[in-house]
Amino acid sequence: MRVMVTGGAGFIGSNLVDRLELDGHEVVVVDDLRRGRKENLANAAAEFIELDVTGPHVDDVVASAAPEVIFHLAAQIDVRLSVCRPVEDAQQNVLGALNVAEAARRHGTRKIVFASSGGAIYGAPERLPVAETAPIEPRSPYAAAKVSIEVYLNTYRRLHGLDCTHLALANVYGPRQHAVGEAGVVAVFAERMLAGRPTKVFGDGGNTRDYVYVDDVVTAFATAAGTVGGGQRYNIGTGIQTSDLELHTLVAKAVGGAAEPEFAPSRLGDVRASALDSAAARRDLGWQPTVDLDEGVRRTVRHFRR
Incomplete structure (x- = not known):
């Protein structure tokens, strides 16, 4: 299958590219390199296109690539920045996603698999872990953008x-x-402690947050590319709360x-x-996390040592 990964030179995106190529797919990566890094794709055979998804050339790129599935991960990911500069956040996240959706519609893409945020869109739910049936209560422009993209x-x-x-x-x-940023706290702690x-x-x-290892996450993306789960949101987490x-x-x-921290x-x-109930993903996608936090942290620290 021919697929496209927006934000494919980033953290999750590049790991997803590795998984998709391992599964035998032909991959096109789109990334503006504001956060992504070309070196993340050093071992990938994917075609790389440097492009801002908010710009005018997305349509041409999707037309040329003709992907069956687009994995849309390109995003502004800093919650604090979204609070300080909400218009900029909406331009990058909401308008960027709409640009991709319009191009996909015009050129025959079958499906978009979208990276939403289970840690943000539910706000402060009364019960944890939170299921997809819980009310949506975004408490930041970043979260509001994720909800908006799902609706669009x-x-x-x-x-x-x-x-x-x-x-x-x-x-x-x-x-x-x-x-x-907050989402990179394991990396922040590891880098600073090692230094x-x-x-x-x-x-x-x-x-508290629900920490899920990237290999498990890319498995969820790869699984969601099929015909199951059309129009559905699936929580992807462990259901376990871990304090800072x-x-x-x-x-x-x-x-x-x-x-000792300051x-x-x-x-x-x-x-x-925050913690997510992933029962629906287990039921519909056959997905469940396989790497516990202790092992995942050890793997992450080994990576930063290198």
Whole structure:
């Protein structure tokens, strides 16, 4: 199958490219390299096209590539930036996704598999782990953009027959992750500890997140490319809450030290607790996580040592 990965030189995207090629697919990568890195694709045979998905040439690229499936991962991923510059966030995320959807509609793409955010779109749910049936309560422009894109893609499905599946990801971590932002906290801790630099947690260190290893996430994307799950959102996480302090201890153990973090004030837009119920993905896609946090952290630290 011929496929396209937008944001394919990034952390999750490049790992997905590796998986798709391993599965025998012909891959075209689109990335503007604002966050992605060409070296992430050093071992890939994929055709690489440097392109901003918000720009005017997306249509030409999709027409030429003729992908059966587009995995749309290109995005502005910084929640704090979305709070400070919401228009910029919407331009990159919402308008970028619409650009891709329009090109896909025009040129016969069968399906878009979209990277949504399970850690953001549900806000602060009353019960955890949260299922897809929970109310949507975005608390940042970033989260609002993810919800908007899901709605737009489902509208395209009804209007034009362009199929879609949305994967609401927990906090993904693993090799090639940028040490930037909340979602990159494992990489941040690992890089700073290995360099002997101080680490920092926000608030009292009790905020919890659901951490899912990147290899498990790309398996979910590859599985969602089929005919199952049209128009559906699937949570992709472990269902396990891990606090910032617990994660800090795990990374310190993998590094081989006993570093103590500094504490900083809580940040605007932070969600206190998050964990995803992935029962629907198990039921429909046959997906479940296979790498526990302790092992995943060890693999990630080994990557940063190299």
